[in-house]
Amino acid sequence: ILTGRYIWTSGMQYSMIFNDSPWGVPTSHELLPTSIRRLGYATHAVGKWDIGSYARDMWPTNRGFDSFFGLVGDALGWTTHIACVSYDTHCDSITDLHYDEANAAGLAGNYTTWMFGNHTQGLIRAHAAGAPADAGHLVYLAYNAGHKSVEVPEPYGSQLMGELEAQLPHAVSGTRLLFATALRIFDASLRDVVATLKGEGLFEHSVIVVTSDNGAPQDGSSWNGGSNYPLRGEKWRNYEGGVRVPAIVSSPLFPAGRRGARHDGLVHASDWLRTLVVGFAGGSDGAVAFSD
Numbered sequence: 001i002l003t004g005r006y007i008w009t010s011g012m013q014y015s016m017i018f019n020d021s022p023w024g025v026p027t028s029h030e031l032l033p034t035s036i037r038r039l040g041y042a043t044h045a046v047g048k049w050d051i052g053s054y055a056r057d058m059w060p061t062n063r064g065f066d067s068f069f070g071l072v073g074d075a076l077g078w079t080t081h082i083a084c085v086s087y088d089t090h091c092d093s094i095t096d097l098h099y100d101e102a103n104a105a106g107l108a109g110n111y112t113t114w115m116f117g118n119h120t121q122g123l124i125r126a127h128a129a130g131a132p133a134d135a136g137h138l139v140y141l142a143y144n145a146g147h148k149s150v151e152v153p154e155p156y157g158s159q160l161m162g163e164l165e166a167q168l169p170h171a172v173s174g175t176r177l178l179f180a181t182a183l184r185i186f187d188a189s190l191r192d193v194v195a196t197l198k199g200e201g202l203f204e205h206s207v208i209v210v211t212s213d214n215g216a217p218q219d220g221s222s223w224n225g226g227s228n229y230p231l232r233g234e235k236w237r238n239y240e241g242g243v244r245v246p247a248i249v250s251s252p253l254f255p256a257g258r259r260g261a262r263h264d265g266l267v268h269a270s271d272w273l274r275t276l277v278v279g280f281a282g283g284s285d286g287a288v289a290f291s292d
Contacts, residue, residue, distance in 0.1 A: 001213065002031045002051065002140075004273030006292045017052055018086045019073040019096060024052010030289040033064030033138060035277045041136035042066055044123050047116045048142040050074045061100050065140070069104065069119050071096040075144065078112045078151035111153040113145045113182070117189030121196040128200035136281060137202075141193070145186035148217065148224040152181050160184060179225025204252045207280045209272070211247035215240075251280075 003025060007013040010025055017024055025031075033043035045060040045068045052058040053072035060068035076083040076096045081104075083096035097104040107115070120141050127137045152161065161181045164172055172180045190210070197203040216226025218234035218241070233239025247267070270292045277283045 001211070001269050001272050002033075003029050004032070004035075004270050004288065004292060005029065006270055009292065012051075016074055017050055019053070019083060019094065020086045021052070022054050024054065024058050027057055027063070031064050032273045032276065033060075033140070035064075035273065035288050036136070036138050036281055036283070037064060039136060039277070039281050039283050041138050041281065042127065042131065043138045043140075044068070044120075045140045046070055046120050046123070046142070047112075047140075048074075048144050048147075056101060059101055067123075068098065068100050070098065070116065070142070071144065072098060075147055075149075076112070078144070079110065079153065080108055081112070111151075111185075113143060113185050113189050114153070116141065116143055117193055120193050124193070124196045124200055124202065128202055138276075143186055143189070145182055145189075146179065146216075146224065146226060148222065150175075150178050150182045150224050152178065152185065157181055157185075175223060175225040176227075177225075207249065207251040207253065207276075209247070209249050209276070211269075211272070212245040213269070215242045215245060253280075 003010060010029055011023070012025060033041075033045070037043055043065045045065040047070040049060055049068070049070060049072045056062060059072065071081075071083065073083050073096045081095050081097040082092060083094055084091040085093060095103060095105075095108075097107060120139055123139055124137075127135070131137065152158075161177055164180055164184065165177055168180075194203065194208065197206050214235045215228040215231070215233065216235060217223055218228065222235075228234060228241035231239070231241035231244055233241035235242050274285075274288055277288050278285060
């Protein structure tokens with residue numbers, strides 16, 4: 001999504017990146033924020049990074065983003081913000097929540113879905129108040145919502161779970177109900193972000209992309225409550241259940257005849273960079289250093 005490249009051109013096809021992984025997306029690979037900054041856009045990253053952080057030149061603010069608030073690793077406690085050093089090891093020793101390159105201390109107890117959504121609303125309001133009317137603004141908002149291990153804030157989470165269970169008694173229960181509750185909270189957070197765009201008068205000039213990086217895990221202890229039905233396979237596998245995900249692109253800028261349309265063709269994650277920089281932001285092909 002960020003590189004515009006197939007993963008095997010960057011060495012990223014082998015495994016996930018953890019907080020102690022001494023590798024990541026090569027710094028020689030230009031990312032989306034650097035490409036779109038050439039067009040005068042302000043750029044901000046919120047939420048999950050997870051493409052390498054062992055050296056400071058791999059952190060978001062050194063790879064094209066003007067600001068960063070979130071986690072650099074693959075997962076964290078949704079309210080404690082405590083993360084594992086490696087996969088399922090040393091899981092009580094670090095807090096993976098940062099402002100730019102500094103640890104974001106004192107935020108324990110804040111639910112990440114709300115926190116990342118609220119921070120994004122603040123960025124929108126600041127842009128509306130201080131930027132020229134024609135200034136571009138990119139926010140890369142990568143919620144950790146839905147990622148293992150799924151959590152909901154209490155007591156609100158239990159209340160919402162009860163409401164969903166009553167509405168869908170034959171469809172959700174147990175882990176699936178927990179996942180559905182976390183996803184409902186994510187939906188509400190994204191709704192508030194869109195409402196802020198509208199309230200600040202920016203929505204009419206905005207393009208909103210909602211997508212995912214992979215399908216849900218399905219086996220044993222890895223299952224987070226997500227479902228890839230009716231597709232075969234799961235996260236970590238090359239079957240469609242692992243690599244095919246839904247996506248939504250919404251904008252008042254679309255011709256009326258295209259709004260609400262469904263596309264059944266093939267779109268690859270590597271298409272997003274050129275689509276956003278050239279197709280939406282109006283850049284020339286020369287604005288993109290490289291794309292597959």
